[in-house]
Amino acid sequence: MSKVATRFAPSPTGALHIGGVRTALFNWLFSKNQKGTFHLRIEDTDKERSKDEHKIQIIKSLNWLGIKHDGEEYIQSTKINDHINIANELLKNGNAYKCYCSSEEIEEQKKRARQKKLPYIYNRKWRDVPETEAPKDIKPVIRFKSKIEGSTILKDLVQGDVEIDNNTIEDFIILRNDGTPTYNLSATVDDHQMNMTHIIRGDDHKINTFKQMQIYEAMSWELPKFAHIPLIHTIEGKKLSKRDNASTLDDYSKIGIMPDALRNYLLRLGWSFEDKEIFTLEESIEHFNLDGIGKSPSKLDMSRILSMNEYYIKNIDENELYKHFVEYCELYKERINPEKEVKIKLSLSFLKNKAKTLEDIYNNAKYIIFDEIKFKDDDLKLIDEKAKKIIKEFNDNLANIDNLNRENLEPIVNKLISNYETNFKGVGQPLRVALTGSKFGPGLYDIVISLGKEEVKKRLESKILI
Numbered sequence: 001m002s003k004v005a006t007r008f009a010p011s012p013t014g015a016l017h018i019g020g021v022r023t024a025l026f027n028w029l030f031s032k033n034q035k036g037t038f039h040l041r042i043e044d045t046d047k048e049r050s051k052d053e054h055k056i057q058i059i060k061s062l063n064w065l066g067i068k069h070d071g072e073e074y075i076q077s078t079k080i081n082d083h084i085n086i087a088n089e090l091l092k093n094g095n096a097y098k099c100y101c102s103s104e105e106i107e108e109q110k111k112r113a114r115q116k117k118l119p120y121i122y123n124r125k126w127r128d129v130p131e132t133e134a135p136k137d138i139k140p141v142i143r144f145k146s147k148i149e150g151s152t153i154l155k156d157l158v159q160g161d162v163e164i165d166n167n168t169i170e171d172f173i174i175l176r177n178d179g180t181p182t183y184n185l186s187a188t189v190d191d192h193q194m195n196m197t198h199i200i201r202g203d204d205h206k207i208n209t210f211k212q213m214q215i216y217e218a219m220s221w222e223l224p225k226f227a228h229i230p231l232i233h234t235i236e237g238k239k240l241s242k243r244d245n246a247s248t249l250d251d252y253s254k255i256g257i258m259p260d261a262l263r264n265y266l267l268r269l270g271w272s273f274e275d276k277e278i279f280t281l282e283e284s285i286e287h288f289n290l291d292g293i294g295k296s297p298s299k300l301d302m303s304r305i306l307s308m309n310e311y312y313i314k315n316i317d318e319n320e321l322y323k324h325f326v327e328y329c330e331l332y333k334e335r336i337n338p339e340k341e342v343k344i345k346l347s348l349s350f351l352k353n354k355a356k357t358l359e360d361i362y363n364n365a366k367y368i369i370f371d372e373i374k375f376k377d378d379d380l381k382l383i384d385e386k387a388k389k390i391i392k393e394f395n396d397n398l399a400n401i402d403n404l405n406r407e408n409l410e411p412i413v414n415k416l417i418s419n420y421e422t423n424f425k426g427v428g429q430p431l432r433v434a435l436t437g438s439k440f441g442p443g444l445y446d447i448v449i450s451l452g453k454e455e456v457k458k459r460l461e462s463k464i465l466i
Contacts, residue, residue, distance in 0.1 A: 004036025005197050008062075008069075009076075009187070011043045012054035015248035016061045018300065019202065019232045019240060022266045026229060027200045028067045029267070029288035036197070040069035041190060043076045045180070050077075061249045065259050066281055074194060076186060083181035083189050086219065087142055087174045095218040096174060098140035099126040121170040124148075142175035144185075144215065152210055157227035157290045159203065164210055172211055188212040192221050200290075203228035227290050230270060230297045240300055252305070256328055256358025258316075261309040270298040278311070306356040313355055318348045328358040336369065343368050347450040350442055367436035368450060373459065379433045387430035390416055394431060395460045404453055406445045413444070435459055 008024040010016065031038040040059070044050040055073075062068070090096040099122075106122070113120040126134075127145065134140070147166035154162040174185040181189075187208070191199060199209070209226050216223045232240045240247060252262055264279055271294070273279075273287045313321065322345050329336050336344070344351075344365055355361045367373065383391070397412045416427045428444040435447050435456060448456055 002195060002197060004031055004034040005039065005195055006031040006036065006200055007039040007041050007074075007191070007194060007196055009041040009043050009190075010058050011046060011049075012051055012058060013046060013049040014054060015250050016058050018247055018249060018252075018266075021061070021065065021249050022232065022269060023201055023229060024062060024067055025065070025263065025266055026271070026288075026293070027198075028069075029284055030198065030200060030290065032285045033288045037070040038067075039071065039074060039194060039196075041074040041076060041194070043183075043186070045077050045080065045186065047077075057250075061253075064253065065249070065263050074190065076190060079186075079190060079193070080181060082193065083186045084175065084179065086189050087181060087185055090144065090174065090215070090218060091142055093218070094145070096142050096144050097127055097171075098131070098134065099143045099171075099173075100135050100138045100140045101125055102138065119168075121168070124171050127171060139177040141173045141177050143171040144174050144211070144218075146171050146211070146214060152213065154206070154209060154213070154226060156206075157198075157225055158230075158293045159206075159228055159295060162206065169207070169210055169214070174215075184208055184211045185215065188215045191224060192216070192219075196224050198225050198227065200227045200229065202231055204231060227293070229293060230295060232269065233297045233299050235299050235301055237297075237299065239297075253328075254332055256332075256360065256362070257305060257309050258312050258324055258358065260316075261312040262305065264312075265305050265308045269300070270294050310356040313352050313358075313361070318345065321348060321352065325358055325361055329362060332359075333362055340369060343450060343452075347442075347446070350446040350450075353442075364441050367438075367441070367447065373435075373437040375433070375437050379437065379439050382430050382433050382439060386420065390420055390422075390427055391430060391434055391460055393419070394427075395457060398453060398456060401453070404449045406449070409445050409448060 006027040008020070008027050010020055010024075028038045030036075040062075042055050042058075044055070059069075059073070087096065091098070101122075105125075109123055110120045122143070126140075126143075146169045149166060151163050151165050154164070156162050172184060173182050175181055191212075206228050209228070213223060234240055249262075260281070263281075263284070267279060267284055267288075268277065271288070271292045273292055276283075276287075279287070316324075322341075325344075325348075326336050347365065347368060348361075351361050351364045355364060362369075393416060394412060397415075401408050401412075413424065413427055417423060420426065429439050432441065432444055432447060433439050435451065441447070442450075451459070
C-alpha cells in the first residue's frame with residue numbers, strides 16, 4: 001500500500017462537534033506518526049445547510065487545536081459529476097439498477113417493518129425487472145445491487161473482525177431521483193480519488209463501511225483499511241449529541257479551556273499509552289497508534305477537562321499563559337489595554353492559583369483590567385461604619401510604607417484585627433470589596449501589591465472615604 005493518507009470529512013452545517021474533533025485528532029496523529037498526510041474534505045453537498053462561514057470556522061477550530069491539514073481542502077460539491085459517472089458505470093456493469101418505487105410504497109414498507117418490530121430493508125422489488133417494464137412517468141432512483149448471500153468480514157483495526165450477513169444490507173440508493181448522489185457513493189468515490197489508505201471514523205459508520213466495501217469491490221478498487229472508534233457518551237452513559245451542553249469545540253473555547261489541555265484530554269479519551277497522562281504535542285505524535293484505542297465508548301467528563309486545564313494553567317510558561325489569556329479576552333470579553341500588560345503579567349502567579357479556566361483568570365483580574373470598579377449592593381453592605389474605620393486606618397498606615405510586600409502589610413492587618421476585636425475576614429473582606437468590587441477573588445495582600453500604593457489609595461479614598 002502507498003504512503004499513509006487519512007482524512008477528516010465534516011459537513012459545514014454548524015459548529016464542530018467534540019466527537020468530530022476527536023476523530024480529526026486521531027486521524028491527524030496517526031498520519032503524522034506514520035509520516036503520512038492528513039487531508040480535510042468538506043462534504044458540502046447539502047446546499048441549504050452548508051455555509052462558507054461554517055467551513056471557515058471548522059478550519060479555524062482545528063488550527064486552534066494544532067490540527068493542520070496537508071494541501072488544499074477537498075470540496076466534495078466540486079466532484080459531483082465524478083460521483084454521478086461512477087453511479088452510471090455501476091448501472092452499466094450490472095452492479096446497480098433503477099428503482100421506480102414511489103415514496104408512498106417505501107413508506108408502506110417501512111410501516112410494515114415497524115409493525116413487525118423489524119429493521120426496514122427495501123424489498124428489492126425492481127432488482128431484476130427488465131427495463132422494458134419500467135413506467136414512463138416516474139423518475140427512478142438508482143440502487144446499488146447489494147449481495148444477498150453469504151457474509152462479509154470487516155477486518156477492523158480497532159474492533160477486530162466484524163462479520164455481517166449480506167442479506168441484512170439493503171440495496172441502498174446511490175443516486176436520488178433528482179440525479180444527486182448519496183453519501184455512501186460520494187464518500188467512497190472521494191476516498192478512492194483522494195488515495196485514502198486508512199479510514200478512521202466513529203463506529204456508528206460501520207454499516208456504511210459494509211456498503212462502501214461493496215462499491216470498492218464492484219469497481220475493482222483497492223480497499224483502504226478501516227478503523228472504527230467507539231463513540232463519546234455523556235457522563236450518564238448516553239450518546240453525546242449536539243443538543244448536549246459543551247458538545248462543540250466553541251463551547252470549550254468560550255469558557256477558557258486551553259487548546260493543549262483539550263487536545264490532551266481528547267487524546268486520552270478512549271486511547272492510552274502505558275500509564276502516561278500528560279503528552280506534549282511531539283509525544284502525542286510519537287506514541288499514537290491504533291492499538292491503544294479501546295473498544296468501549298468513552299464518557300465525556302467535564303471535571304476531568306477542568307482538571308487537565310488547571311494543570312496546564314499552573315504549569316505553562318507565564319508569558320505563554322498571558323498570550324493565551326489576551327487572545328481569549330479579545331475573542332470573548334474585551335481587548336486588554338496594553339498598559340495593563342505589566343501588572344497582569346506580574347500578577348499571574350497568584351491570579352492562576354485558583355483558576356481552572358482562562359475565564360477564571362479574567363474574573364480574578366477584573367480589578368486590574370478595569371479602572372472603574374462596579375459594586376454589588378450585597379457587597380457594599382459589608383462596608384458599614386466599623387468597616388469604614390478599618391479601611392481608613394489601613395489607608396493611613398499604608399502611607400508610611402515605602403515598599404509594598406507581604407512582610408510590611410501583615411503587621412498593619414494584624415494590628416487592625418486586634419484594635420477592632422475581629423478576625424482576618426473582618427478586615428480583609430471590606431478591604432477586598434473596596435479595592436475590587438467583590439468579596440471573592442485573590443488574597444488581600446496580592447491585590448494590594450498588584451495594584452500598587454497609589455492606585456490603592458486612589459480607590460479607597462474615592463470610593464469609600466468620601
